[in-house]
Amino acid sequence: MIFRCPHCGTKSRVRNSQLMSPTVTWLYVQCLNLECGHTGRVDAEASVTISPSATPNPTVNMALSRHVHRNLIVFQLDTATVGDHVPHGPQQLGLQLDHDGDRAPPGTAAALKRP
Ligand SMILES: [Zn+2]
Numbered sequence: 001m002i003f004r005c006p007h008c009g010t011k012s013r014v015r016n017s018q019l020m021s022p023t024v025t026w027l028y029v030q031c032l033n034l035e036c037g038h039t040g041r042v043d044a045e046a047s048v049t050i051s052p053s054a055t056p057n058p059t060v061n062m063a064l065s066r067h068v069h070r071n072l073i074v075f076q077l078d079t080a081t082v083g084d085h086v087p088h089g090p091q092q093l094g095l096q097l098d099h100d101g102d103r104a105p106p107g108t109a110a111a112l113k114r115p
Helices: 070-079
Strands: 011-019 024-031 039-045
Touching: 011 039
Parallel strands: none
Antiparallel strands: 011 024, 024 039
């Protein structure tokens, strides 16, 4: 990821970062131009979902790109059969949506239920 120095336009290097929320990270950057030397903070935010996650975090509610075929995804989720697969990726959240009836809004206590 390349950030340009706002003062001289030279590349800046990320020296440190701080996770502020699941969608916001503060990046501390330093200009590589020795004659400039600007140091600053870049606020990076995950703002739009282009392709939905297979392991969504129920506390994250991001905008969904217009190109995503929402009705087709709902149809697939409602009609797909379950296949055997053991995930190999990062740890799962250990959370699941409450599907006793209607879907609970993401991030609410009703949506977060230990398995
Ligand atoms: Zn600079």
